[in-house]
Amino acid sequence: xxDSELKLAALRADDVIFKYLPEEDxxxxxVISAMNxxxxxxxKRIRPIFMQETYKMFGGKGEVVEPFMAAIEMIHTYSLVHDxxxxxxxxxxxxxxxxxxxxxxxxxxxLAGDGLLNxxxxxxxxxxxxxxADNAGVIKALKLLAEKSGLYGMLGGQACDVDxxxxxxxxxxxxxxxxxxxxxxxxxxxxxxxxxxxAGADDKELEKVDQIALLVGTAFQIEDDILDVEGDASVTxxxxxxxxxxxxxxxxxxxxxxxxxxxxxxxxxxxIEVFDSLGRENDFLRELIISMIGRVS
Amino acid sequence: xxDSELKLAALRADDVIFKYLPEEDxxxxxVISAMNxxxxxxxKRIRPIFMQETYKMFGGKGEVVEPFMAAIEMIHTYSLVHDxxxxxxxxxxxxxxxxxxxxxxxxxxxLAGDGLLNxxxxxxxxxxxxxxADNAGVIKALKLLAEKSGLYGMLGGQACDVDxxxxxxxxxxxxxxxxxxxxxxxxxxxxxxxxxxxAGADDKELEKVDQIALLVGTAFQIEDDILDVEGDASVTxxxxxxxxxxxxxxxxxxxxxxxxxxxxxxxxxxxIEVFDSLGRENDFLRELIISMIGRVS
Numbered sequence: 001x002x003d004s005e006l007k008l009a010a011l012r013a014d015d016v017i018f019k020y021l022p023e024e025d026x027x028x029x030x031v032i033s034a035m036n037x038x039x040x041x042x043x044k045r046i047r048p049i050f051m052q053e054t055y056k057m058f059g060g061k062g063e064v065v066e067p068f069m070a071a072i073e074m075i076h077t078y079s080l081v082h083d084x085x086x087x088x089x090x091x092x093x094x095x096x097x098x099x100x101x102x103x104x105x106x107x108x109x110x111l112a113g114d115g116l117l118n119x120x121x122x123x124x125x126x127x128x129x130x131x132x133a134d135n136a137g138v139i140k141a142l143k144l145l146a147e148k149s150g151l152y153g154m155l156g157g158q159a160c161d162v163d164x165x166x167x168x169x170x171x172x173x174x175x176x177x178x179x180x181x182x183x184x185x186x187x188x189x190x191x192x193x194x195x196x197x198x199a200g201a202d203d204k205e206l207e208k209v210d211q212i213a214l215l216v217g218t219a220f221q222i223e224d225d226i227l228d229v230e231g232d233a234s235v236t237x238x239x240x241x242x243x244x245x246x247x248x249x250x251x252x253x254x255x256x257x258x259x260x261x262x263x264x265x266x267x268x269x270x271x272i273e274v275f276d277s278l279g280r281e282n283d284f285l286r287e288l289i290i291s292m293i294g295r296v297s
Numbered sequence: 298x299x300d301s302e303l304k305l306a307a308l309r310a311d312d313v314i315f316k317y318l319p320e321e322d323x324x325x326x327x328v329i330s331a332m333n334x335x336x337x338x339x340x341k342r343i344r345p346i347f348m349q350e351t352y353k354m355f356g357g358k359g360e361v362v363e364p365f366m367a368a369i370e371m372i373h374t375y376s377l378v379h380d381x382x383x384x385x386x387x388x389x390x391x392x393x394x395x396x397x398x399x400x401x402x403x404x405x406x407x408l409a410g411d412g413l414l415n416x417x418x419x420x421x422x423x424x425x426x427x428x429x430a431d432n433a434g435v436i437k438a439l440k441l442l443a444e445k446s447g448l449y450g451m452l453g454g455q456a457c458d459v460d461x462x463x464x465x466x467x468x469x470x471x472x473x474x475x476x477x478x479x480x481x482x483x484x485x486x487x488x489x490x491x492x493x494x495x496a497g498a499d500d501k502e503l504e505k506v507d508q509i510a511l512l513v514g515t516a517f518q519i520e521d522d523i524l525d526v527e528g529d530a531s532v533t534x535x536x537x538x539x540x541x542x543x544x545x546x547x548x549x550x551x552x553x554x555x556x557x558x559x560x561x562x563x564x565x566x567x568x569i570e571v572f573d574s575l576g577r578e579n580d581f582l583r584e585l586i587i588s589m590i591g592r593v594s
Binding site (some may be wrong): 028110175 | 410439440
């Protein structure tokens with residue numbers, strides 16, 4: 001899959017996501033502007049794309065997936081806005097543009113993140129109003145979204161990471177895998193599972209989708225660790241060698257680069273194996289998985 | 298209504314709320330501990346009490362209201378945790394105890410707030426699993442909770458307030474009423490409306506409940522402004538005269554104390570009038586409304 005195909009898919013996802021962004025007027029116009037800036041400032045829209053493609057693969061045809069596509073991108077965005085805050089990573093730039101707190105101030109950026117998390121649930125709840133929506137599926141999808149974003153998902157992984165850094169606590173392989181699985185993996189899991197649930201996939205299929213998503217999420221994160229050592233800043237989006245400078249424990253520091261590379265490769269191959277065993281057709285999604293987790297040779 | 302009756306009601310609400318708090322173990326134990334500290338540190342539990350009493354007044358008998366009681370208190374708590382942050386009001390004490398960021402650090406307090414907001418929705422979604430729950434009512438209640446907590450409710454009012462302060466922008470009566478209505482009023486509205494919805498109140502009744510909640514919320518806030526000038530710090534929970542020292546625009550600075558007092562009284566009387574016109578019995582709730590908005594003579 002080449003870059004222009006990925007960009008086109010992101011633009012199509014934008015069309016869906018932007019429909020659910022609030023109008024910048026009324027008394028709270030400043031916080032709305034900060035929220036919209038944070039979402040519109042870009043990104044690969046990997047999570048909504050994964051969701052929509054999984055939905056299509058299981059025969060989903062309606063629009064019930066759209067509010068959830070917007071919701072998961074809002075949740076991903078809020079986590080970045082809060083991550084970048086002075087009190088957290090204190091990052092001034094993301095993808096070449098100033099971060100939200102640099103433009104709007106720390107307090108307004110905190111509120112913009114809160115606003116996006118709240119709006120995510122407000123938006124996902126709109127799925128009940130989509131014509132022909134199956135309420136039981138929407139309820140199941142909502143529960144999954146809430147679970148995978150919170151303590152037992154993304155936020156849990158993030159909080160564990162911040163805690164270890166604050167306390168300068170050495171982490172072992174189990175804790176590192178917990179962080180990877182949750183901080184990065186949980187929203188990819190949610191994306192694919194919600195797509196499958198809304199399209200009516202059965203429990204056996206959901207189990208396989210979950211396996212694929214976890215393998216993809218973990219392999220992706222290990223590759224990030226590898227690329228931090230030997231990669232290209234234009235691919236990873238952060239300066240090469242930043243983990244080492246920050247004394248960060250990564251898969252590479254724990255296992256060495258050779259084992260990291262071979263583990264990432266094994267996970268990727270396993271993900272494609274499970275994908276193929278589903279017996280469903282979606283070449284675009286298959287290629288997307290290969291390209292996401294095939295960034296190291 | 299005397300203080301000990303209010304305290305007893307708060308303790309009964311605690312029994313419900315605490316059931317939904319997470320266990321402090323596993324890798325994210327620190328953030329869970331920060332979340333639980335924030336909730337357990339107390340408060341009058343006015344919102345869950347209002348919700349439950351409204352539910353009972355309309356004949357509600359099941360447990361479907363309980364997850365929503367916990368959820369609304371989690372949302373109220375997250376807003377206080379984020380409000381108290383260094384980047385916001387930088388308050389070191391609340392109700393005589395150290396605020397969350399003072400104990401756990403600014404970054405962990407941001408995450409604890411995020412975690413509580415997320416957990417609120419995760420918890421409210423559990424209402425679908427309560428035996429005998431009416432899905433349509435739960436869906437309606439969830440939508441209302443999301444709306445009144447977010448941009449078109451509490452968060453909108455809070456963001457407008459922060460924006461005016463940051464820019465040292467003078468606000469007029471319209472904007473002040475917008476802030477009061479949303480920052481303070483929206484969660485009281487949500488509490489009473491959700492109680493009524495879950496008990497199956499009809500549209501006409503909901504309209505009256507909404508009216509009562511708005512009057513109570515606004516009168517309560519105006520009384521806070523009055524008490525700041527001439528009140529007792531043990532009632533308001535903040536030092537007397539703090540609004541003036543902070544050059545804060547309040548109902549009192551805009552209208553004078555006499556008009557503020559007579560407006561608050563008129564709103565309170567109107568709230569009780571509408572309450573009585575419902576033709577429903579709940580003496581406890583009626584007394585609670587009177588005591589909440591009867592703090593100035």
